[in-house]
Amino acid sequence: MIPKIASLSTFEAFTTHLERLGIELPADEHVDAAGALASPIEIDGRVAANRFVALPMEGWDGTDDGRPSDLVRRRWSRIGAGGASVVWGEATAVRSDGRANANQLVLRPEFVEDFASLRSLLAPDQIAGLQLTHSGRYAKPTPRVAYRHPILADDDHAVFTDDELDELAAQYVDAAALAAEAGFDFVDVKHCHGYLLHELLSAYDRRGRYGGDLSGRTRFLRTVVDGIRTRAPELRVAVRFSMFDFVPFRKGPDETGEPRDSAPYRHAFGGDGSGTGVDLSEPNAFLDVLEELGIELVCTTAGSPYTNPHIQRPAYFPPSDGYLPPEDPLVGVARQIAATAELQRRHPKVAIVGSGYSYLQEWLPHVAQAVVRTGGASMIGLGRMMLAYPSFPSDVLEGRGTNRRALCRTFSDCTTAPRNGMISGCYPLDPFYKERDERKRLVQLKKHN
Template sequence: MARFFKYKSADDLRAGAEKLGSPLPTSSDPSALFQPISIGRLAIGNRFCIQPMEGCDGTTDGAPDELTYRRYQRFGAGGAKLIWGEATAIDEAARMNPRQLWIHDGTASALEDMLSVCRKAHTESFGSVAGLAVGLQLTHSGRFSFRRPQLAMHDPLLDPLTLDKSTGKFVDASYPLLSDDALKRIEDQYVVAAGLAARIGCDFVDIKQCHRYLLSELLAARNRPGEYGGSLENRTRLVRNVIGRIRAEFPELTIVTRMNVYDGIPYVRRDRLALPTDSDDSGTGIPVPHLHPLQVAFGVDPNNHLKCDLTEPLQLAAWLREWGVAAINVSMGNPYANPHVVRPAEFAPVDGYDAPEHPLIGVMRHFSATASLQKANPGFPIIGSGYSWLQDFAMEAAASNVRDGRCSLVGVGRASLSHPDFVRHLQEHGTMNRKLICRTFSYCTNLMRSKDHPLGQYPTGCPPFDKEIYGPIWKEIEGKRNL
């Protein structure tokens, strides 16, 4: 399998980026990352954000379980001051898997305990919770809801890849869309969930609009008839209504959002399309056949799916600020249909395909789109994603991005599972701990995608670097594969 990450120094990395056509500045001075910043009323003590990282390890009724508490304990002790809690469903039918967190009356106090565990660990390590903010990402999984797909629109490229597990059939044009009334009920559920989040002491809620879950799909729903489709005003009606109602009913709660600024289009393995292959490229990802202009991909040039068109994402960012959102966490892609866009990786996940582009191109796509949003919104907290593939040099790129105003905070995803205390290590030693740096081999995604767990979902974490817990789970899965 091709290897991409061959850099021995930040100089090598910069030269590699130049060769691929874009500059990737770095800085060996991390001080910009340790400056405080405000997100609305929240004072955040440094520029590090733990990205939402689902562990798929809740109880079947949606409460955190042992491994969930452990994850937030480790994040709390790690030193990042913005802990962006993972996807938490607003309803049972909105869950992406049977162990996803789900906020309701029956789980609220356990979620409150999870926040306490996180804050207590932070206090034990840093003396107080000053400058720490921890919240939840409220989600409706839409098309990817595990019970059955709930579509905001028909997507000619994604429908044939969307499996309705309840029937074993792929979605087609006859599959019903969520009605406008159903979307109104979903607005109500968001407001109830936000009220519970406020009650249990979340510092913020994220109204999630990324990765082609429901609100992200709505952003692209140009072909949907009615009040929630067509114009950008209509496509953003649900998020606008939800934000307005939360602000009116829970004025103390800070509202943020993680949003896709570029959807891309689905990719599949070349051999799945029955195209001629040679033995080397049969597993390589290629875009699904598609017609121009593309109709339903947000932030994408309709005549070239590889190019971002940020006209609408920039308009949406401006509106979100007007509506009262206090920070935007920028993401892109779809973890099922184009994982290389969401999280550039050295090795593909089991349900993916071999890299169709150099992962550094993917990292630079994240950085450049984030920089455009930040440039259009100077002084407003914009959080960047896609750092983990940079491995040892992630924080050098991060320091430069923050220092030079290409983002305000740096979000760390996979690397936070292998090395949850990377911030403390950076503060104390000037570098991350080499022995714990995520190599983006996709173990975490592979655990998530493994089948046949008695509860319907394997938990995920980092088998290579958090061996004590996830090593045995990985072995169990490998054993099953050998059967």
């Protein structure tokens, strides 16, 4: 039986449980509002006032043509007011057919004003980024892949040719130039969560210019960054990447997650070949490439929300298409924190933002402070916690402590809703979403699951 975090009500109970699990997680007993989390940090010539980063959190709620809607603006305003020094804006497609859903944002020339007004919802001294994406095998309605996968069914998906990737790289550069025009400080050339550029990182068997060795598998990134440096030299470039991956998981006979295949698995970037182990040699080499490209801001994450959500967003309650956690979710949190710490130690000049902290709930500030204080990451990314409790950073930084009733309890409704064609949002805790009709549909859905 996995204990809920809320039941680990003292620091001793929390650390004793970590010991029982046999995992190491840095944690400070006392959080100092003026301590490590409040210390400014210089990134690429700009100063971030504190160590909290609002992670990209899309809502499946843009307009049909890809502009920000009122729901998007509401989310950005709330996140902006929450006090994180960096706001890493959500996944935004570089072209319409690269969207993961029909309501994902798209950066097109005629939308620059809309994106400029989105940026203006954040404070001028907040560092604002936009995550550029092509959803690859998750693109709707027409999935496109970097290579054929041995386990994921994709026989009917077209494989991008090298020439098509050349064209796509130019579209990334166009989108980056538009983001600069809209007033964003950086763009993220997204390489995570099973989307196209993450898939390119594991395109070991792909022939041609964009596969094979690490140089081939990072050619796309290098082409895009070179293009941005020429077209929008003032724009900073960041990268969010899945530092390791596992074999796809599925629901086992007792609903617990299990690997879909037990054979050796060579398609996991940052994997050790077993399908469920980590080897950071390539991710470290990838960070060398990022440093050579002058990239000073990197966000780490893991796996994919579609094929192995427990390593990507550790949760107590699975989304409707997920499975019961095959491990205590704290193991997943610790796995990401340990891997990030190793990458940060080997790349001290890069500002690395860690992810996967929301599951820590009450203990998030304690772990976050210890991680920053011991150099395990430069900054702490907050995903689901920002949806549930957008003022979390300012409550911690202004010494108010956390409001237990506002904490994200990893109910996964923000994932279940979009998986069933609804907009995302924190249905259990945000009164605005609680009152929407979708909430009733979600309750029904969960009853029948």
